[in-house]
Amino acid sequence: MAETPLTDSKKAPASKAAAKPKSETRETLTFLLKLAVIVLIFRSFIFSPFSIPSESMLPRLLIGDYLFISKWNYGYSRWSLPLGVPLIPGRILARDPARGDVVVFRGPPGDDVDVIKRVIGLPGDTLQMRAGQLILNGSAIPKERVADFILPISPNYPAVGDVNAKCDTAHLETGADGKQVCRYKRFRETLPGGRSYDVLDAADTGADDTGVYTVPAGSVFVMGDNRDNSADSRFPAPADAMPGEAVGMGYVPMDHIQGKAVVGFFSTDGSASWLLPWTWFSAARWSRIGEGF
Template sequence: MATEKKSGGIVETIKTIVYALLIAGVFRTIFFQPFWIPSGSMKETLLIGDFLFVNKMAYGYSYASCPSIPFTGIGPDKLCGFLDGDNTRILGRMPERGDVVVFRHPVNGTDYIKRLIGLPGDRIQVRDGVLHINGQPVKVEPAGVFEEIAGPQGPQGLRPRCANGPVGDGAVCKKERFIETLPNGVRHTILNIGDQRSDHTGVYTVPEGHFFFMGDNRDNSADSRLPQTAGGVGFVPFENLIGRADRIMFSSAGRSLLFFWTWRADRFFKGIQ
């Protein structure tokens, strides 16, 4: 009798674990997807080591909404690739200018996170470091200096670029800080390191069914200003949007989550603007 109870208990435990994994899988597939910030292209809005959940309901669903299956090598393309190519979404809703969006790179399939700047039909240009939308410059206000400590950041050990020149580990790395206001009233921080080619662009006309993205750390972002063949993301199709980033859930400045002394408690549950 005791053996039967023990055996039954093990079976129930296994069933509970399986059910929990199934529920978690459904939750991740339909509602939210976890995302770690791996690079500094969205500073200071998002820092390396921020952890957030992407709202997959915000824009409806497409092939890009499918998750990867851990430890199997099976990715979204294999699960839902048959939906790829028509640039449509189920229950689709248009994103708004200024949204912080996670999307799938149109060529290599890597997940990116950037700010949505250009809608279909928009004409986008950067002139002398100032964003222009449909021929009009956006409002830009000086907002002091963004400072961080120079040195390896995150699991990849990335080093920040500084407006005050190359500085050694432990020194203060500075960037110019501005508040940019988009035509629909969305206000957000952008950073400037120095004058470079991406501060002087031609006019990009966003095709129908596509979007134009830029990083808030303007001089350190591979985004829609560069074509896909040159390491950028180019114009991103509607179907490649995964979801909207609304809130940071957790943040760690260290190379491992186990380094609790590097946790950024002031960023826990912080809203994304």
């Protein structure tokens, strides 16, 4: 007698309901959120871009230069984060900058602007300017006259007569090619330890002769390489200035330093128009791209 095949008394499971189609909008928003977090982490802790808006760091940096700063060199504080969000207490993984480093920091009047200057004095140092000569810890810093610095007139650096003029009549010249340039006296300073950099000292100003500054603990003394046109530690911060007194940066707290300038990645003379893409190339100063510090 043939055996009757056994059958499962349980009902076979129903097939799963068709999965809901994924929302393209939701996927796009998720991707953008993840990208924003990655960019935020990268900019806060690794590298961040910075653009040069003024002439205070001539001749090393020109208006229209774009550079990367590294964020890990001196540790991290709230100012490492966008908008200075107070998520990092104090300063962690701290390390002091070296004299001669070009740093970006959060500056006055309300800790609401990014500023770039060169570190000249460290905690405990004494500094003074005498007839344009930098005196560090009682010793004159070697200052050697070198070739003049010549800067072509451009939309980023217009001549006298323009509403945003940067180059005055005393320094304006016409080059051999018939184009206007600005010429400044340039000098090479060498700090203890051998760190050298160029500075401009085109005229006698009140900042060429100062009292003696003593850098307090936890702060640095910064200066612009363009000694005649830089609001820096030679002048008090706005909150500390007397009525009518020139204002600058004062002593810069270490925890306000965001990073160290490392390399330029683009530079433009300001003649480009966003509506004319080919001008993006003609306005680029290609020789400045890739310059380190």
